[in-house]
Amino acid sequence: MAFLEIEHLEKVFGPLRVVKDFNLSIQKGEFISLLGPSGCGKTTVLRMVAGFETATSGAIHIDGKNVVDKRPNQRNIGMVFQAYALFPNMTVAENVGFGLKVKGVAGSEIASRVTEMLKLIGLSEHGSRYPFQLSGGQQQRVALARALAPRPQVLLLDEPLSALDAKIRVSLREEIREIQKKLGITTIFVTHDQEEALSISDRIVVMHQGIADQVGSPFEIYNRPATKFVATFVGTLSMLEATVIDAASGKVKIGETEVTLAEPVTGHKAGDKVSLALRPEALSMEKTQAREGKVRGVVQSVNFLGSVIRTKIDVAGNIVSFDMFNNPAYKPPVVGETIDVWFANSDLLLVRD
Known part of the structure; x- marks a missing residue:
């Protein structure tokens, strides 16, 4: 005990x-x-x-x-x-x-x-x-x-x-x-x-x-x-609604984009709706070897927070936030622009209600 x-x-x-x-x-x-x-x-x-x-x-x-x-x-x-x-x-x-x-x-x-x-x-x-x-x-x-x-x-x-x-x-x-x-x-x-x-x-x-x-x-x-x-309570997190394509392989669809989770979608079957989450710091406009997942969205807002710039995009009706360090050499996204953001599949979290 x-x-x-x-x-x-x-x-x-x-x-x-x-x-x-x-x-x-x-x-x-x-x-x-x-x-x-x-x-x-x-x-x-x-x-x-x-x-x-x-x-x-x-x-x-x-x-x-x-x-x-x-x-x-x-x-x-x-x-x-x-x-x-x-x-x-x-x-x-x-x-x-x-x-x-x-x-x-x-x-x-x-x-x-x-x-x-x-x-x-x-x-x-x-x-x-x-x-x-x-x-x-x-x-x-x-x-x-x-x-x-x-x-x-x-x-x-x-x-x-x-x-x-x-x-x-x-x-x-x-x-x-x-x-x-x-x-x-x-x-x-x-x-x-x-x-x-x-x-x-x-x-x-x-x-x-x-x-x-x-x-x-x-x-x-x-x-x-x-x-x-x-x-949603701990930290800033973007919630995404997705549809299961293949539960065993962890393949889901967000809007028209297919992504693969790092693990199987246990307890679900093809066609089920699931909730996914992404931290703002997990997303980037730059593709790297570690970032194999991608979603496309329209920029809704760009907020300058000093050392960090927080951008919100609309991904198939889901509002997704991502953070990028303030770098004077790089121009931040523009409201209304369509952009791709990348993430590691392991950063995409499956959450239950």
């Missing part, structure tokens, strides 16, 4: 099944992100693991023990919230040591642990300050230190960076990951920001309408989306 095992977890609010048969195995020291849009159930899963929401059914095992019926303070879990939730009338040091004080830890041990935690988050000189005297990023560091001070078995973070500006978010998420690696603590991180999840996770759980649509490494989630929702 994994260190944290979630089995057949469900949550029902009245007529709504918010979380549906959710299963996840997390190894000790792993950093897992629950990624998805608002209302997909990711925070509800986190709150059930924490004990703040009662599971309608299912089991949550931490280090071999089912804690689904335990109160939050019986689960040995640290929680960091979106809104910091620091006590305004307490100093930074008092906030960090609060959980230890509640547990009845001796004063000398609390002082030692607080010193250790403030050093860990880079705020050793701020122990006597109050939350209102700190920046948002500093307050979230204090919230993290407070959660870690009692040495929890599991760390839960509920969109801890969403209230911060973009630059601080990037630096703080990297700090959180470094601290997590240093301590080796099993962590679940909830976010709706795909870049955030891709950059710091060991694995990502993409959630959609209460279910785990796909679980995989950032590389797998981005490069091999398993469902249409994952394909």
